Amino acid sequence: MTERQQHKRRRGAGVAAGVLCVCLAGSGCAQSGAAAEDAREGEAVQAVRSAADALVGARSSKARTSMEMATGGTRVTIRGEGVYDFRRQIGQLKVQLPQDPAGTPDQRPIMELLAPGALFMKNRGAGVPADKWVRVETRSLSDGNLVTGGATDPFAAAEVLRGARTATYVGEDEIAGTPVRHYRGTADLGIAAQDASDGNKESLAAAAKGFATDKVPFDVYLDEAGRIRKVRHRFSFVNGQMNNAVAVASTTLLYDFGAPVDVRLPDGDDIYAGKIAEE
Numbered sequence: 292m293t294e295r296q297q298h299k300r301r302r303g304a305g306v307a308a309g310v311l312c313v314c315l316a317g318s319g320c321a322q323s324g325a326a327a328e329d330a331r332e333g334e335a336v337q338a339v340r341s342a343a344d345a346l347v348g349a350r351s352s353k354a355r356t357s358m359e360m361a362t363g364g365t366r367v368t369i370r371g372e373g374v375y376d377f378r379r380q381i382g383q384l385k386v387q388l389p390q391d392p393a394g395t396p397d398q399r400p401i402m403e404l405l406a407p408g409a410l411f412m413k414n415r416g417a418g419v420p421a422d423k424w425v426r427v428e429t430r431s432l433s434d435g436n437l438v439t440g441g442a443t444d445p446f447a448a449a450e451v452l453r454g455a456r457t458a459t460y461v462g463e464d465e466i467a468g469t470p471v472r473h474y475r476g477t478a479d480l481g482i483a484a485q486d487a488s489d490g491n492k493e494s495l496a497a498a499a500k501g502f503a504t505d506k507v508p509f510d511v512y513l514d515e516a517g518r519i520r521k522v523r524h525r526f527s528f529v530n531g532q533m534n535n536a537v538a539v540a541s542t543t544l545l546y547d548f549g550a551p552v553d554v555r556l557p558d559g560d561d562i563y564a565g566k567i568a569e570e
Contacts, residue, residue, distance in 0.1 A: 335458035338513060339474050340486075343449035345517035346377040346545070353547040356384065356442040359540045371403070371442035375545075376552040377449075380407045380490045383554045386441045404556060405444045407490030410436050411557055423563035433501025434528050435494035443541045448522055450491045451507055454483030464512060466520040467546060471512040478524075480505040503527040503536040519545050 346352070356371040367389045375382030382405040388398050404411035410427045419425055429436035429444075437443050437451070458476035465471065480499035487495050499505040504527050512521040523542045 331460065332458065335460045335474055336455050336476070338472075338517060339452050339455040339458045339476065339509075339511060341517055342452050342511065342513060342519050342522075343446065343488075345513075346446065346449050346519060349516070349518050349548040350378055351376045351548070351550055351552045352445075352545045353550050354382070354384070354445045355544040355546075356386075356445075357542045358438070358441055358443070359542075360537060369441040373403075374550055374552045374554075375405070375445045376554070377446055379552075380446050380488070381405065381554050381556070382445060382552065384442050388441070401441070403440055403442065404554060405440075406556055407488075408493065410440050410444075411562075412440070419563050422561075424557040424561050426557075426562050430493035430497050432494070432497060434526070435491075435496070435498030435501070437494075437498050437524075437541065438526055438528060438539050443524065443543060444491075445543050445545065446488075447491050447494065448524065448541070448543045449519055450487045450495065451478050451480065451483050451524060452509065452511060452522070453486040454478040454480060454495075454507075455509075456482065461510075466512050466514075466544070469514055469520060471514050471520050473510065473512050475510050476508075478507045478509055480507060501528065503529050518548065519543070521545070 352375060354371075354373055354375050358369045360367060369386060369388055371384040371386040373382060373384035384403045384405065386401045386403055388401065399414045401415060402413040404424070408429055410429055411424045412427070413424050414421065415425045427436070427439070432439050435447070437447060455476050455478045458474050461473040461475050463470060464473045480495055480502065484492055484495035484499055508525045510521075510523045511519060514520050521542065521544050523540060526539045526541060527536050528539065529536055
C-alpha cells in the first residue's frame with residue numbers, strides 16, 4: 292500500500308514538473324514575442340529618424356504641400372508647390388490661399404523662399420509693396436514656422452521625425468506609383484530640436500515651447516531608399532486671440548528627386564522695412 296502511494300506521488304511530481312516546464316516554455320515564448328515586437332518597433336523608429344538624412348543624400352526634390360485647419364467653424368486648406376534643396380536647406384514654394392467665405396476671387400499666390408532660420412514672403416499684402424519681400428526670423432515664431440507660412444518647410448517636416456519616440460510599421464502602400472512603407476507614430480519636438488541640423492534647431496525648439504503640446508502624431512511613407520515620399524503631421528497650437536487649441540494637419544509630398552533648384556535669396560534693398568498692417 293505504501294509502495295503504491297509512493298508510486299502515485301512520483302507520478303504526480305512528474306506531471307507537475309512537466310506542467311512547470313510547459314509554463315516556463317510558454318513564458319519564454321511570450322518574452323521572445325515581446326522582444327521581437329520591441330525589436331520591430333526599434334527598427335521602425337530608426338527608419339523614421341533616418342528619413343531626413345536620406346533626403347540630404349537625395350540632394351533635392353520637388354514638393355507639394357497642404358495645410359488644413361478649422362477656423363470660424365469652416366475648414367480651410369492652403370496649398371503650395373515648389374522645389375527644395377536639402378543640402379543647402381533652401382527652397383521656393385508658391386502658396387495659394389483659399390477663397391474667402393465672401394466669394395472674393397482667389398488672391399494672388401504668395402511666393403515663399405525658405406532658408407535656414409528665415410522665411411521670405413512676396414505678395415504678402417497687408418500694405419507691403421508688390422515688389423518687396425517680407426523677411427521673418429523663424430526662431431522668433433512660436434510655431435517655428437511649421438504653421439505660420441501656410442506650408443511646412445520640407446526639411447523641417449523631415450527633421451521633426453528625428454524626435455520620433457514611437458513608430459509602428461503599418462504596411463506596404465503606393466504613392467504615385469512608387470512602392471512605399473507606411474509608418475505611424477508620435478514625435479517629440481524637444482528631442483527633434485536637440486538632434487536637428489543647425490538650420491532648424493532653434494526653430495524646432497521654439498515650436499516645442501510654443502505649441503499646445505510638443506507631441507506630434509505623424510504618418511510617413513518611405514521609399515526603398517528611406518526617402519520621404521509623403522509625411523503628414525498633426526500640430527496643435529494655441530490661438531492667441533481665442534486662447535484655445537487649434538488643430539492643424541500639414542502634409543508634404545516629395546517627388547522628382549534630384550530636380551534642379553535655382554533659388555536666389557533677396558538682397559537687402561528688396562526687403563520691406565516698413566510696418567505691416569494688421570489684417
